[in-house]
Amino acid sequence: MAELEVKGGKKGTPRIDLTPMVDLGFLLITFFMFTTTMSKPKAMEIQMPYKDDKLKDEDKNKIKNDEALTLLLSKDHRIYYYNGIGDDPTNPPKVEVTYFKDKDGIRDVLIQKKKTVQSLISQGVLGAKDKVIVLIKPDDNSTTGDLIDILDEMTINAIPVYAVVDITPVDKDFIKATEAVNPQ
Template identity: 40%
Template structure:
């Protein structure tokens, strides 16, 4: 018998698909949508906006409870500090002349911080501490500013601002004492 040509059989290729890239892409999409959903949630921040009080005749004041938290610190020459609480035209505590150190401004800030935290806790907002407005005069030096910032850190007062604007009443207050 003659050799008959044998049929050439084709090789069967593996029908297995590599899904490694698909798994990576799907995990990236899951992470993306989780982060996007988290960032889409509304964030709420308590703001104390000014309001108009008709009894003060065209004066915009702070919202209720905020003016009780404001302490203004005026830095003057010769290491002198003048502080008052509230608003100058309607102060909660009249202006005081203080010095630096534990028996001066630090004692006053700690006392006011304690009172303000107790007041805020009674109003249902236990984390609302004092708001300090630091106003260095042209006569004060850089060391005074650094010292008052150190006092903010020592007394654990988180909310403070350094402001350069003096009202005419504050200038008279510094000049008179």
């Protein structure tokens, strides 16, 4: 409370005791700390494949070459890509190289693949339920940042189905052959 000090009959200046105000401040801080909610960590949802040992190979879902795009992450932020899954060694796919850049980068490749799949669906080559499937295969010398960047590209471009899988020796040979033809 404010109190007046009077000395010698003169009016004194009021003096305010702020000690209870400190208590009030701590009470308010404590109240707000207990009533606020902390931001919850956001995690990426991962759908793991169902494993059934009794399932025959012909009964499993197989990726069609027309809907698949394979990305090979390599050194120096290079992305080698080809259409299809590249499972026929007698008929190797045409492997091309791109980077994470604004023009003619991986985003343009993904957009073009989505357009191609939509065109094949409208022509009746693919079914109505078919969609773009991207296989991401990071090489041993690719960086974690590249993997994160390519997963961000999947989200940005609304790619419905993608998988991070191990790179095969055949894919490594594709990279070496492409580097021999087109060194960068």
